[in-house]
Structures are given as structure tokens and as C-alpha cells.
Amino acid sequence: MAIYNPKSLKAEEFINDEEIQATLAYAEANKNNVELIDRILAKARPQKTATGCVCAGLTHREASVLLACEIPEKIEEIYKIAEEIKLAFYGNRIVMFAPLYLSNYCVNGCLYCPYHLKNKHIARKKLTQEEVRAEVIALQDMGHKRLAIEAGEDPKNNPIEYILECINTIYSVHHKNGDIRRVNVNIAATTVENYRKLKEAGIGTYILFQETYHKKSYLELHPTGPKHDYDYHTEAMDRAMEGGIDDVGLGVLFGLELYKYEFAGLIMHAEHLEAVHGVGPHTISVPRVKRADDIDPDTFDGGIDDDTFAKITACIRLAVPYTGMIISTRESEAVRAKLLRLGISQISGGSRTSVGGYTEEERPHDTEQFDVSDQRTLDEVVRWLMKTDHIPSFCTACYREGRTGDRFMSLCKSGQILNCCHPNALMTLTEYLEDYASEETKKIGYAMIERELERIPKEKVREIARQHIADIRNSNRRDFRF
Ligand code: SAM
Numbered sequence: 001m002a003i004y005n006p007k008s009l010k011a012e013e014f015i016n017d018e019e020i021q022a023t024l025a026y027a028e029a030n031k032n033n034v035e036l037i038d039r040i041l042a043k044a045r046p047q048k049t050a051t052g053c054v055c056a057g058l059t060h061r062e063a064s065v066l067l068a069c070e071i072p073e074k075i076e077e078i079y080k081i082a083e084e085i086k087l088a089f090y091g092n093r094i095v096m097f098a099p100l101y102l103s104n105y106c107v108n109g110c111l112y113c114p115y116h117l118k119n120k121h122i123a124r125k126k127l128t129q130e131e132v133r134a135e136v137i138a139l140q141d142m143g144h145k146r147l148a149i150e151a152g153e154d155p156k157n158n159p160i161e162y163i164l165e166c167i168n169t170i171y172s173v174h175h176k177n178g179d180i181r182r183v184n185v186n187i188a189a190t191t192v193e194n195y196r197k198l199k200e201a202g203i204g205t206y207i208l209f210q211e212t213y214h215k216k217s218y219l220e221l222h223p224t225g226p227k228h229d230y231d232y233h234t235e236a237m238d239r240a241m242e243g244g245i246d247d248v249g250l251g252v253l254f255g256l257e258l259y260k261y262e263f264a265g266l267i268m269h270a271e272h273l274e275a276v277h278g279v280g281p282h283t284i285s286v287p288r289v290k291r292a293d294d295i296d297p298d299t300f301d302g303g304i305d306d307d308t309f310a311k312i313t314a315c316i317r318l319a320v321p322y323t324g325m326i327i328s329t330r331e332s333e334a335v336r337a338k339l340l341r342l343g344i345s346q347i348s349g350g351s352r353t354s355v356g357g358y359t360e361e362e363r364p365h366d367t368e369q370f371d372v373s374d375q376r377t378l379d380e381v382v383r384w385l386m387k388t389d390h391i392p393s394f395c396t397a398c399y400r401e402g403r404t405g406d407r408f409m410s411l412c413k414s415g416q417i418l419n420c421c422h423p424n425a426l427m428t429l430t431e432y433l434e435d436y437a438s439e440e441t442k443k444i445g446y447a448m449i450e451r452e453l454e455r456i457p458k459e460k461v462r463e464i465a466r467q468h469i470a471d472i473r474n475s476n477r478r479d480f481r482f
Contacts, residue, residue, distance in 0.1 A: 001018070002016055002017075002018075003016070004016035004018065004019035006268065006271050006272045006275040006276075007272075007275045007276055008272075009235065009238055009276065010231070010235075011230065011231040011234035011235050012215070012231070014268065014269070014272040015213050015234055015265050015268055015269060015272075016268075017214075017215065019268070020213070020261055020264045020265060020268070023060055023061050023064050023264045024064065024068075024260055024261065024264065026061055026064070026065070027061070027064035027065045027067065027068035027260070028068055030065050030068070031065065031068035031069050031070060032069075032070070032071065033065070034071070034074070036065060037065060037066065037069055037071070037074050040058060040062045040065055040066060041066075041074070041077055041078070041081060043056050043058065043062070044056065044057070044058055044062075044066075044081050044085075044318040044319075044321075045081055045084065046081075046084055046085055046088045046321070049415070051414055051415045052413060052414055052415020052416070052417075053088045053089070053413075053415060054413055055085055055088070055089075055321035055322070057318075057319055057320055057321055057322075058267075058318055058319040059267075059271070059319075060264050060267035060268045060271060060319070062319075063263070063264075063267050063315050063316075063318060063319035064260065064263065064264050064267075066078055066315050066318065067260060067263055067311060067312065067315045068260065075311065078311070078314050078315065078318065079310075079314050079341075079342060081314075081318055082313070082314035082315075082317040082318060082341075082342045082343050083341055083342065085317050085318065085321045085343065086317060086341070086342065086343045086344075086345070088321075089321060089322060089412050089417065090324075090345040090417075091391075091417065091418070091421070091422060092389055092390050092391055093345070093390070093391045093393045093395075093421060093422065093425045094340065094344070094345065094346065094347055094385055094390045094391065094392055094393060095146070095324070095345060095346040095347075095393045095394075095395065096144070096145075096146065096346075096347065096348070096349055096378070096381075096382070096392050096393065096394055097144070097146040097147060097148055097184070097346060097347075097348050097349075098139055098142070098144045098146075098147055098148070098348055098349065098350060098351055098378075099147070099148045099149075099150050099186075099328070099348060099351055099353060100132075100135060100136075100139065100147045100148070100149050100150065100170075100358075101149075101150045101151070101352075101353060101354060101355045101356075101357065101367070101369065102126065102127050102132070102149055102150065102151045102158070102162075102163070102166050102355065103125065103126035103127065103151045103152060103154070103157060103158045103162075103355060104122070104124060104125060104126075104151075104152050104355050104367050104369070105124050105126055105152050105154040105157035105158055106152025106153055106154055106225075107152075107153060107154050107155070107225045107226070108152070108153050108188075108222065108224065108225030108226065108227040108228075109222065109223045109224035109225050109228075110211070110221065110222055110225075110227060111220075111221050111222075111223070112211075112221065112253065112255075112256060112289050112295055112297075112300065113292070113295070113369070114292040114293040114294050114295050114368070114369060114370070115152045115369065116294075117224070117225065119293065119294045121293075121294075122293050122294070122366070122367065123366045123367050124367075125355040125356060125367050126157055126158065126162075126355070127166070127355060127356060129165060129166070129169050131356055131359070132166050132169045132170065133169055133173055134359045135356065135358045135359055136169070136170050136173040136175075136180060137173060137175045137178075138358035138359050139180070139358055140173065140175045140176070140178025140179065140180065141175065141176075141178065141436070142350050142358075142377075142378045142379075142436065143178075143378055143379075143382075143394070143432045143435065143436035143437070144180070144350075144378070144394075145178075145179070145180060145181045145182070145394040145396055145428065145431075146180070146181065146182045146183075146184070146204070146394065146396055147170065147180055147182075147183050147184065148183075148184040148185070148186050148207060148348075149163070149166065149167070149170070149183060149184070149185050149186065149187070150186050150187075150353075150369070151163065151186075151187050151188075152188075153187070153188035153225065153226060153227060158187075160190065160194045160197060160198075163185070163187060163198070164197055164198070164201050167183050167185075167198075167201045167202070167203065168201065170183050171183065171202065176435070177431070177435045177476060177478055178435070179479075181396035181400065181479070182204040182396040182399060182400070183202070183203055183204060184203065184204045184205040184206075184207055184249070185198055185203045185204075185205075185206050185207065186207040186208065186209075186249075187208075188208075188226070188227060189208060189226075189227070189232055189233045189236035189239075190236070190239075191239065192239045192242045192243045193243070194243070195239055195240045195242070195243025195244070195245055196243040196244055198243070198245065199243055199244040199245050203245070204247060204396070204399050205245075205247040205248065205249045205282050205283055206237075206240045206245045206247070206248050206249065207248070207249035207251065207283070207285065208233075208236050208237065208240075208248075208249070208250075208251075209250075209251035209252065209253055209285065209287065210233070210234065210250065210251065210252055210265070210266070210269065211252070211253045211256060212252065212253065212256045212257040212262060212265075213234075213252065213257075213261065213262055213264075213265025213266065213268075213269070214257045214258075214261055214262070214265070215230050217256065217257045218230045218233075221256060234269075237250070237269075237273060237281075238273075238276065238277075241273070241276075241277045246277070246279060246282075246404050246405030246406075247282035247283075247399065247404050247405060247408075248273070248281055248282060249281060249282055249283035249284070249285060249326070250266060250269055250270065250281045250283070250284050250285070251284060251285030251286065251287060251326075252265070252266050252286070252287075253287050253288070253289050254286060254287065254288045254289070254302065254304055254309070254312070255288050255289035255297055255300050255302050255303050255304065256289060256300050256301070256302050257300075257301060257302045258301065258302050259302055259304050259308060259312060262302070263312055263315065263316075266284065266316070267316075267319050267320070269281075270284070270319070270320050270323065278406060279405045279406040279409065280320055280322065280323055280409075281320070281323050282323065282324060282404075282405075282408070283323060283324040283325065283326050283346065284316055284320065284323050284324075284325050284326070285325075285326040285327070285328070286309070286312065286313055286316070286325065286326070286327060286339075287328060287330055288304070288309065288330060288331070289303075290330050290370040290371050290373075291370070291371050292368065292369060292370040292371060293365075293368065295370075306334075306335055306338070309335065309339070310338055310339060310342060313325065313339050313342045313343055313344065314342040314343060316343065317342060317343030322409050322412045322413070324345045324346055325343050325344045325345055325346065326344070326345075326346040326347070326348075327339055327344045327346075327347050328347070328348045328351065329348050329349070329351040329353075329372045329373060329374040329375070330370060330372070330373060331373055331374060332373040332374055333374055333376070333384070335373075336374060337388065340388075340390060347381070349374075349376070349377075349378045349381035349382065350376070350377050350378035350379075350381065351372055351374075352364070352368075352372070353368050353369040353370055353372055354366065354367040354368040354369070355367045363375070378436075379436070379437055379438050379441050382432065382437065382441055382445075383438075383440065383441045383444060386441075386444050386445060386448050387444065391422075391425045391426065391429060391448065391452060392425075392429055392432070393421075393424070393425035393428055393429065394428035394429065394431065394432055395421065395424040395425050395427075395428045395481070396428075397420075397421075397424045397481035397482065398411070400481070401481065418455060418456060418457050419456060419457060419458050419461045419482070420482045422452070422455065422456055423453075423456055423461060423462075423464075423465035423468075423482055424481050424482055426449050426452055426453060426465060426469065427465060427468050427469060427472065427480050427481070429445060429448075429449060430445075430449060430469045430472045430473065431472055431478055431479075432445075433445040433446065433449075434472055434473055449469065453465060453466060453469075461482070465482075468480040
């Protein structure tokens, strides 16, 4: 039997079923243990330092106790601390991105995904480089600077060379004042050699959702195709890091399995990356399984309501305070509004989940991966964010300035975020307002920028940011960054 070891490179040892079962039992036994819960909450709270603020984070056992806790006042406290952590490290900035679907050809048999091989009635499509270019122009014309590319797994139709060619094309398109400055990649688990090639192509984060950490369920949910190999999939982030990618994004597809199991597995995975590579995940995504062509989400065991979803998000925020958290348009405006406060730092906007969807006038459904709940335009999402006192940020500075992996974490801890990320958010928001926003959005945006400039602590930085913002407004100069 496999023995739990966070430093092991073997999936069954770092995501260890026995340890998860023991964690769930411990959490259940202590879910009303107020003394322990208070100790855990005290550990999670941000602590002021001479230069900024630090957070201790929580172990998977501690975080699982909080997730199991059913005492209303304690749950309120979890939410309050999640908000404090969010504000301490991410402020009111929300980073914007859009997914770009390259190909829905897939050889896997994933039971929850409409792209599965046996789905014979879904239209199959793979973008040509000309079509990639057209999609990128459409995305740039919306105002996007950061994309997450998505593709099914198909070594013949979507080999790594195709993905690399697409990345190259994306970075090469400069339409009017637009450019895509960061391409994150969400493709199937692959080899160290291929991860190295992705790194060389200049990708930002490599994202791979675990789907479920429960091995038996995983094997049933992925009955055929290369994705069936649980160990290969679970060990992918270690290969990505070996290939030189130090920003990796984890995620669970909530709804497939019991959420407490998934939560413990997710935090253990983060602990494993920290233990082996000295840096935790750059992001964690919290997708929920959605209705799609040939897919009925009610057939799975683990459906969760919106309150449980909020609690999971807040507990992740407490456990891994320096990790960015992403929510997509799978979720409605109301759910997104609630989760933004509890720790989400990145959202997609104006998304289309079909291959070639951005160049169509009407939202196409024939090649779509899942139903999009939040169907607002990017301009509407940006305006809504600002009206709810969030700064939409189109910043891509960190990775372009080499602040990846643990260097990003150091920035977080140094207290320099208000002198760095904050002005970067305001400058990239100005680009958006100037080049793409509606008049109404512009008005709200410029008023917000004036207010928010005052929050930059260093006078020198504030002055430079103000000057750059004036340059953006009065000329075609773009892409300033700290
Ligand atoms: N094909 C790649 C893989 O296997 O990892 C990644 C790309 S896939 C387009 C991105 C993610 O969409 C999957 O990892 C899965 O979690 C999610 N997904 C699939 N079907 C879904 C559904 N019905 N509802 C919501 N999300 C879904």
C-alpha cells in the first residue's frame, strides 16, 4: 500500500487515498471543536510585518476542518478572513482573460466533456493559422491582452507542433493598438520535452485540471484514451516544472466527486509542489461541471450548491493565500459577485467556448464546450466590476519582467504590491478605456483611476503612473509597466 509522502514524485504517495480518508475523518470529528477551529482561524489570519503582510496558510488537515465546520458564526469568520487575505495580497484588482478554443478534436472518453471521442454528432473543428489570426483580432478588438488556449487531446490533429504554431501566431498579431501579451495554456498532460517547448514558446501559466483526485472515480470518468492514466495526469505538474515552467495552475472539476475529498486532494497537491519545487501553484481554478452537448451534469455524484461553492472558495483562500484564484463564465453574475469578495483574483469575460466563436456575429453552440452562464460582453463585465469597486486589470507585467514562480510570491510578501501591481492595473485599464470601452464605461473608469491613483504609497511611483496614464490617453504609446 502507498504511504503518504508529499515529497514523493509518485501520484499515489503525494495524493494519498489513506491520508485523505484520515483527513476527512479528522475533519468530521473536529467540525464542532471550537477551540481547534479558533486556533486554525488565528493561524490563517494575515499578520502585519515591518514591510507588509504575511500569511501562514493552512495544511490540508487544518483547511479540511474549516470546510467541515457547520457553525454559522465560524463560517462567517472564515469568509471575513478570506476577504482580509484577498485585500491584503490582491487588493481590489481583478485580472481579466479570455479562453481561446483551438480545436475540439479529442481521442479521450471523458464522461463529462462534450468533446469525448464517442460524441459523433458534435461538429469537429480545428482552427487554421488564418482563423487563429482572425480570432485573435476579434479578441484584441474586445480589449483582451491575456488568453488561455484550450484544445482537446489528439496527437494527430492537435500535436504539440500545432499548439506551438498557434502560440506563435497569437503573439505575432498586432492589430491597431492591440496585442496578446500572455498566453496561458490548458492542454492535456504531456512530456517534459513538450513542456520545455511550451516554455520556450513564451507561455505564461500551464493549466491542467485534475478533474478528480479520487483515483477510482477518475478511472471510471476517463474510461478510454491517454487521459485514463491517472498517474501520468496527476504527475503532469512535476514534469511541467522539470521542463522549466514555474507557473502552473491547478483545478478540480467540482461536481464529479464528493467535494471534501477533492478539496483535501487539491490542497495536498499544492503542498506537494511547494515541498518538491519550493513553489506552490500560481493559480487554482474552481470550475463546476456544466450542461453541454451530450452531457447532463445531474448524472454525477458531487453536485454542490452555491453556498458550499462559496465555502470551498474561501477555504482555498485561507489555505493557499498567495495563489491566484480563477473563476470562468461557467458561473453566473450573481455567483461571481459573491466569490470575488472571497478570494477570486482572475476572471474571464466576454468568453465563447466554441472553436472559432469570436469571429461569429451570434454566439455559436455547435462546437461549444459548455453552456456559458455569464454571457455579458467584456465591456459590460468591466463596467460591472468597477461599479462594484473592483479594478479590472489587463496587466501581464509579472511574467514579462521575470517575476514568475517564487519571485512572484516574494513580491506578494514584500508589501510592494500597491507600488507595482496597483499602478500596472491602472495603466492597463487606461489602455482598455482609451482603445475599447463604451462612453459609459470610460466615464466610470476614469473617475475610478483618479481615485485609485491616490492609493499608490510612493510619491515617485504615483507621479510616473500619472504621467504614463496621460501618455496613453494623449498618444498611441502603450505597454508601460513596473
Ligand atoms: N483537453 C485538455 C485536458 O484534457 O486537460 C484541457 C482542455 S479542456 C478544453 C478544459 C477543461 O474543461 C477540462 O479540464 C474540464 O475540467 C473542463 N470541462 C470539460 N467538460 C466540462 C463541462 N461539461 N462543464 C464544465 N467544464 C468542463
